[in-house]
Amino acid sequence: MKTTLVKQLYREYESFNNKEVELTGWVRTIRDSKSFGFIELNDGTFFKNVQIVLDDTLDNFKEICKLPISTSLKVVGTVNITPNSKQPFEIKAKCITVEGNSSSDYPLQKKRHSLEYLRTIAHLRPRSNTFSAVFRVRSLAAYAVHKFFQEQDFVYVNTPIITGSDCEGAGEMFRISTLDLNNIPKTKDGKIDFSKDFFGKETNLTVSGQLPDEALALAFRNVYTFGPTFRAENSNTGRHAAEFWMIEPEMAFAELEDYMNTAEGLVKYVINYVLENAPEEMQFFNSFIDKGLFERLQNVVNSDFGRITYTEAVQILKKSGYKFEYPVEWGIDLQTEHERYLTEKVFKKPIFVTDYPKDIKAFYMRMNEDGKTVAAADLLVPGVGEIVGGSQREERYDVLEKRIEELGLNKKDYWWYLELRKYGETKHSGFGLGFERILMYLTGMQNIRDVIPFPRTPGSAEF
Amino acid sequence: MKTTLVKQLYREYESFNNKEVELTGWVRTIRDSKSFGFIELNDGTFFKNVQIVLDDTLDNFKEICKLPISTSLKVVGTVNITPNSKQPFEIKAKCITVEGNSSSDYPLQKKRHSLEYLRTIAHLRPRSNTFSAVFRVRSLAAYAVHKFFQEQDFVYVNTPIITGSDCEGAGEMFRISTLDLNNIPKTKDGKIDFSKDFFGKETNLTVSGQLPDEALALAFRNVYTFGPTFRAENSNTGRHAAEFWMIEPEMAFAELEDYMNTAEGLVKYVINYVLENAPEEMQFFNSFIDKGLFERLQNVVNSDFGRITYTEAVQILKKSGYKFEYPVEWGIDLQTEHERYLTEKVFKKPIFVTDYPKDIKAFYMRMNEDGKTVAAADLLVPGVGEIVGGSQREERYDVLEKRIEELGLNKKDYWWYLELRKYGETKHSGFGLGFERILMYLTGMQNIRDVIPFPRTPGSAEF
Numbered sequence: 001m002k003t004t005l006v007k008q009l010y011r012e013y014e015s016f017n018n019k020e021v022e023l024t025g026w027v028r029t030i031r032d033s034k035s036f037g038f039i040e041l042n043d044g045t046f047f048k049n050v051q052i053v054l055d056d057t058l059d060n061f062k063e064i065c066k067l068p069i070s071t072s073l074k075v076v077g078t079v080n081i082t083p084n085s086k087q088p089f090e091i092k093a094k095c096i097t098v099e100g101n102s103s104s105d106y107p108l109q110k111k112r113h114s115l116e117y118l119r120t121i122a123h124l125r126p127r128s129n130t131f132s133a134v135f136r137v138r139s140l141a142a143y144a145v146h147k148f149f150q151e152q153d154f155v156y157v158n159t160p161i162i163t164g165s166d167c168e169g170a171g172e173m174f175r176i177s178t179l180d181l182n183n184i185p186k187t188k189d190g191k192i193d194f195s196k197d198f199f200g201k202e203t204n205l206t207v208s209g210q211l212p213d214e215a216l217a218l219a220f221r222n223v224y225t226f227g228p229t230f231r232a233e234n235s236n237t238g239r240h241a242a243e244f245w246m247i248e249p250e251m252a253f254a255e256l257e258d259y260m261n262t263a264e265g266l267v268k269y270v271i272n273y274v275l276e277n278a279p280e281e282m283q284f285f286n287s288f289i290d291k292g293l294f295e296r297l298q299n300v301v302n303s304d305f306g307r308i309t310y311t312e313a314v315q316i317l318k319k320s321g322y323k324f325e326y327p328v329e330w331g332i333d334l335q336t337e338h339e340r341y342l343t344e345k346v347f348k349k350p351i352f353v354t355d356y357p358k359d360i361k362a363f364y365m366r367m368n369e370d371g372k373t374v375a376a377a378d379l380l381v382p383g384v385g386e387i388v389g390g391s392q393r394e395e396r397y398d399v400l401e402k403r404i405e406e407l408g409l410n411k412k413d414y415w416w417y418l419e420l421r422k423y424g425e426t427k428h429s430g431f432g433l434g435f436e437r438i439l440m441y442l443t444g445m446q447n448i449r450d451v452i453p454f455p456r457t458p459g460s461a462e463f
Numbered sequence: 464m465k466t467t468l469v470k471q472l473y474r475e476y477e478s479f480n481n482k483e484v485e486l487t488g489w490v491r492t493i494r495d496s497k498s499f500g501f502i503e504l505n506d507g508t509f510f511k512n513v514q515i516v517l518d519d520t521l522d523n524f525k526e527i528c529k530l531p532i533s534t535s536l537k538v539v540g541t542v543n544i545t546p547n548s549k550q551p552f553e554i555k556a557k558c559i560t561v562e563g564n565s566s567s568d569y570p571l572q573k574k575r576h577s578l579e580y581l582r583t584i585a586h587l588r589p590r591s592n593t594f595s596a597v598f599r600v601r602s603l604a605a606y607a608v609h610k611f612f613q614e615q616d617f618v619y620v621n622t623p624i625i626t627g628s629d630c631e632g633a634g635e636m637f638r639i640s641t642l643d644l645n646n647i648p649k650t651k652d653g654k655i656d657f658s659k660d661f662f663g664k665e666t667n668l669t670v671s672g673q674l675p676d677e678a679l680a681l682a683f684r685n686v687y688t689f690g691p692t693f694r695a696e697n698s699n700t701g702r703h704a705a706e707f708w709m710i711e712p713e714m715a716f717a718e719l720e721d722y723m724n725t726a727e728g729l730v731k732y733v734i735n736y737v738l739e740n741a742p743e744e745m746q747f748f749n750s751f752i753d754k755g756l757f758e759r760l761q762n763v764v765n766s767d768f769g770r771i772t773y774t775e776a777v778q779i780l781k782k783s784g785y786k787f788e789y790p791v792e793w794g795i796d797l798q799t800e801h802e803r804y805l806t807e808k809v810f811k812k813p814i815f816v817t818d819y820p821k822d823i824k825a826f827y828m829r830m831n832e833d834g835k836t837v838a839a840a841d842l843l844v845p846g847v848g849e850i851v852g853g854s855q856r857e858e859r860y861d862v863l864e865k866r867i868e869e870l871g872l873n874k875k876d877y878w879w880y881l882e883l884r885k886y887g888e889t890k891h892s893g894f895g896l897g898f899e900r901i902l903m904y905l906t907g908m909q910n911i912r913d914v915i916p917f918p919r920t921p922g923s924a925e926f
Contacts, residue, residue: 003716005616005684007616024716024889026887027887043684044680044681044682044683044684044685044715045616045683045684045685070886070887071887072716072887072888072889099716099888099889099890100858100887100888100889100890101885101887101888102885102886102887103885103886106886106887107886122678123675123678123879123880123882123883124678124682124882124886126678126679126682126683127681127682131682132682132683135618135620135679135682135683136618136683138619138620138621139613139618139619139620142609142619143609143613143619146605146606146609150602150606153468153470153508155598155599155602156601156602156605156606157598157601157602157916158601158691158708158915158916159916159917160706160916160917160919160924160926161624161691161693161706162637162668162693162705162706162919162924163924164924164925164926165926172641174625174639174640174641174661175639175640175641175644176637176638176639176668177637177638177640177644178635178637178638178695179644181638181640181642181644181647181655182655184644184647192644192645198637198695198697198705198921198922199705199919199921199922199923199924200922200923200924201924203924205625205639212586212916212917212926215585215586215587215589215926216589216598216916217507218507218590219507219587219589219590219594219595219598220507220508220589220595220598220599221468221506221507221508222507222508227690227691228621228624228690228691230624230625232641232661234661242625242661242662243623243624243625245621252507253466253487253535253562395563416586416926417586419586419587420586422564422565422566423533423565423566423569423570423587424489424490424533424534424535424563424564424565424569425535425563425564426487426489426535426562426563427562427563452621453620453621453622453623453675453678453679454622454623454675456623456625456662458661458662459661459662459663460662460663461623461625461626461627461662461663461664461666462627463623463627463628463675463678463879
């Protein structure tokens, strides 16, 4: 007999009415009285459990009723539609066999556990309601990203994780090495001899695929990365992880406007896809994690994102009369409090803030004609603040070279990046979207550790 | 005027006949005589170029004809269908403007370059025909993998890249650290004090996501990873890279047979998807890279994959009378020459070889009843040899514990992996598919360095 998956059963239960099915799955709860009992069985394919009804006509009724949570079972039984019950159908068990044992000290008992505790059992927490929902949404959101770009013929590219360049400039890096730490080779002048290391030079984990990504955009026009990136920053906040996934699209023949249109389209697409394909999970988040979730997401999906310049934003913030912790002046990097004020109080919808002062942005961003600002734009969303950062890239060889020199960077490190401007320069733009940021936004989860199956943070690389 | 993409033009050129379009792209070649000329323009969205016809009625005719390769242009002109020419249509230029300059020393001239040379200009090689085809196929194949699994409701999971466990056992590892190499902290007894390192312990780059992947399969039933993995092996072959992407599906309530069915389905799905969605690229490979490509791929798609045990395979090889470099005896690890003989000479189609001796396979593979072999299976394909490896996992706590002890592994490292067997053990199976292996198979490219945009190999981490 072929095993029926619970997702299929939920989606088409009417066609299963009175039919016999075989299910396999794990016990979530068992309740019993003298002569009958109920098992909530979860088979992994669906957020919800199936209710199994059993009674003492089963030979092993008593033993089954005593099984610990998470025992894995095979159940053969008949589907009965139950229009007056909470669940739309139940299974009247004909035969239940134990596939694999569990134990009464199972750490994930029915009572509510703190998210902190659940992190200590990351190998088991995907079996809880919350994490079952989070990681299923993670999977669907990842697929939505690919689908969005593939439907528009963007080429998915894998930029290197191990980088030999220290010119990405987006943050502190992890060093990768196979040198023997007990016997580090030194050069004659006493420096570490990285020529003896695996790659013959010092290498690190990437903080951004953008630079190589640009090389690929100048061949394929529209490309995107979707892969892990790393920051060796010792910040123990709920928003930072040492290892996280990023989506970095890059488009040739594209100006700032084109990036903003694409980013707006992507964010809306992913939200819509998840709402459509994970209705049960999203309902759970809206009921138990963040009661304003649906309202917030619907507002994003149905808004035309606003667009203002940084200079306008600063004026608005200064005129607001609101007492910010960090005072606003033209030239400062906007803080989360400023970003949230703009998007939540002023615009009440997502906005792009454009044309930031060059001094607070990266060297590769395209200089505007005023010589003071660059063609950058950050997307701010209510409830979070910045969720996407991007810019038009400096395509003019001379201007880029001058910026590299001004900032005291080593031009030699950028030989190939400069060559991209020498051989067929075009206007091009791109952006970065932290995948976990959008997951937190989609689910209402407040800590990045709770949207990554096995998170890596300072002092923690368990499992 | 909205820019038309060349892919769209090729797919629907009849509807564009006699219409004016605007194109942007890069010059691949320019030929000219006194009063007219031809430009092959590539806009990145399509493998093929568009032929632009220009004549001296253009003001800037002479300057245009002198432009170096890879100059980026904007062309406005009329589409003319050309049923008697090599290309199905051409563009009669009305106005051509230079968007960005190139230079006459552009390294990717029209003449044929060696693949070795092209690796030294990895930032430009995606603009060549070969790499334009390779990396577009890479993108489509990656999407096909996601599509295959998502259509069957597998949950995509991201297992950690940075691992604190040294128990993955699949190969040598790269150490990740933020310790100051000039001043390595030591413990009182003179050992390196990793408690001072970023994660408070020694960490490495993952060689396989399988172990954490199993934890997720025991929650979601069917899961898959698709991410980078690493090997610090100093092997300079055409088949090994230090950084490569792997697909690792893991299925609960699944036996060896289920893994084999899924792997067979996946391989066929990816091949079909690429053949359908990249016909021009695949035609190119079949004509210029590997003349037997179509035949080989069609054979895979149309065959029911064979299945024999390792023991049968050894018997066949011994009886064959063929002089292998490495002699065959029961107990040896099959070499590529053996694998290719079986799949190319004996079966003439892909085969799974099952039930290998336990001593040549990993500790986590399920022990067969004979006590000598494990429920493992490798998929061998003509032209390459092994392309997929997988097994049923040992779900029995006692048997797994005993294997860990037998092999002298440290049980403490496996506490959570063992707990997966304590709390709701089920039969489960999974496999690993090296993404670059299947790309080499799909394209006929012989060197793994030529299917990765910026490959990492011993002594090489450029770009």
